[in-house]
Amino acid sequence: MGRSCNLLFALVVFILLHTSFSTVPNISTDEAALLAFKSHISFSPNNILATNWSSSTPVCTWIGITCSSRHHRVTAFDISSMQLHGTIPPHLGNLHFLKFKK
Numbered sequence: 001m002g003r004s005c006n007l008l009f010a011l012v013v014f015i016l017l018h019t020s021f022s023t024v025p026n027i028s029t030d031e032a033a034l035l036a037f038k039s040h041i042s043f044s045p046n047n048i049l050a051t052n053w054s055s056s057t058p059v060c061t062w063i064g065i066t067c068s069s070r071h072h073r074v075t076a077f078d079i080s081s082m083q084l085h086g087t088i089p090p091h092l093g094n095l096h097f098l099k100f101k102k
Contacts, residue, residue, distance in 0.1 A: 030097075035055065064082070077098075
């Protein structure tokens with residue numbers, strides 16, 4: 001009985017750890033959300049996003065992006081001076097650390 005309880009406990013722990021780590025949002029989630037935003041831009045007069053927002057460079061170095069030093073997640077993005085036109089995709093809802101200023 002004790003041996004089967006230990007095996008069951010180990011199996012439950014394995015399943016919980018596997019599912020929790022595979023669904024935890026991280027900077028890759030933020031990158032995917034911002035790249036989805038970029039793909040919805042229909043007009044960018046200075047072409048800033050096309051030349052700077054790339055999966056080959058770290059998200060926290062992208063123009064207009066601010067990341068927290070603690071979690072290394074996107075906390076703000078300022079695109080106000082970029083004169084962009086397009087639609088806002090629902091993917092931005094995945095920026096869990098994003099803060100809005102009043």
